[in-house]
Amino acid sequence: MRVLVVEDDPELAPELVRGLRAAGFAVDLAGDLADADLKLAVNSYDCLVADRTLPDGDALTLLAARRKAGSTLPVLLLTALDAVSDRVAGFEHGADDYLVKPFAFAELTARVRALCRREQPARPAELRVADLELDFPRRRVRRDGVLLTLTAKEFAVLEVLMLRAGEVVTRTELIERCWDEQADPMSNVVDVLIGQLRRRLGPPDLIETVRGAGYRLGDQAEGQE
Template identity: 75%
Template sequence: MRVLVLEDDPELGPVVAAQLRDAGFAVDLARTPAEADLKLSVNSYDCVVADRSVPDGDSLTLLAAHRRTGSTLPSLLLTVLDAVSDRVADFEHGAADHLVKPFAFAELVERVRTLYRREQPARLPVLRAGDLEVDLPRRRASRAEVLLSLSAKEFAVLEVLMLRAGEVVTRTQLIESCWDEANEPMSNVVDVLIGQLRRRLGPPDPIGTVRGVGYRLGDEAQA
């Protein structure tokens, strides 16, 4: 899952981005609406987390402009404003959620996950592929009922493969879903991560390599 954070505060912005990365998200950070607008035009995101008011503009204006183009990208606004009229204005301009500062980072993470799940109505909370199982709400993965110890990035890659079980997932698709601009991947970073994930999963190897293209989780897998 890839998230765009719009926050001009030089201290809070990097902390929000770091907390979301620690939770397993790929995160890009923008400090102005113009920078956020540019990133939205060139990257695919699953959610936007934006400060309600920034010196160079208003996040509501940016969100409303993208809504007019037909975008359904969910957004969470961070704000010090908590009057009913403020919350109503946020929702009227297309915000999906509203979190008042100061806030607990654990709550922010869960609200972002909830927004993402809300936009995926057909997705089952538990994905299964052969003897592999990924419990999305609990962020747990297991094989043959044995709990796996995965890093946040390994879990993210496994989730993408499970969601498209039986299909070829290209390296580019994995990069766009699981990495961000702050961690611009090297040419072989996907291959290295897949190697680590294979060792975590153990034999027999459930991940097939499609030479020159990408990877595929077994043809008989289902989610």
């Protein structure tokens, strides 16, 4: 899941990015409305987290313009403006949620994850491919009943592969869904991560390398590299 954070505070902005990435999100950062508008135009996101007060204006202007254009992107306003009138204004301009600073990071993560789910097709709480099980609510993975320890990025990639089980998922799709804009699409970050994931899952290998195309998760992988 990919999130755009719009925050200009030099201390809070990197903290938000680090925390959300640690929770498994791919995160891009914009420091003002103009940068946010550009990133929204060229990238696909599952959620927007924006401070109200930014160097070039109020985030409500961006939100109102996006809603007028037909955008349904879930938006969480993160701000110190805590008056009832401020919260009402946020919702009237199209915000989906409103979190007042200071906040508990665990609550922010839970709210962002809930908003991201709104944009995704309905899916079961658990996915199974052969003896591999992925539990979304608990964010746990088991292979043949054994609990596995995966990094946030490994879990994110496996989630995409399991949701598309039996289909070829391209490297570009994985980068767009699981990495942020700092990832170089010409690098081998996806191949390295897939190698790590294969080692985590153990034999027999369930991830098939489809040469020149990408990867496919199935009951039995063929053509591994």
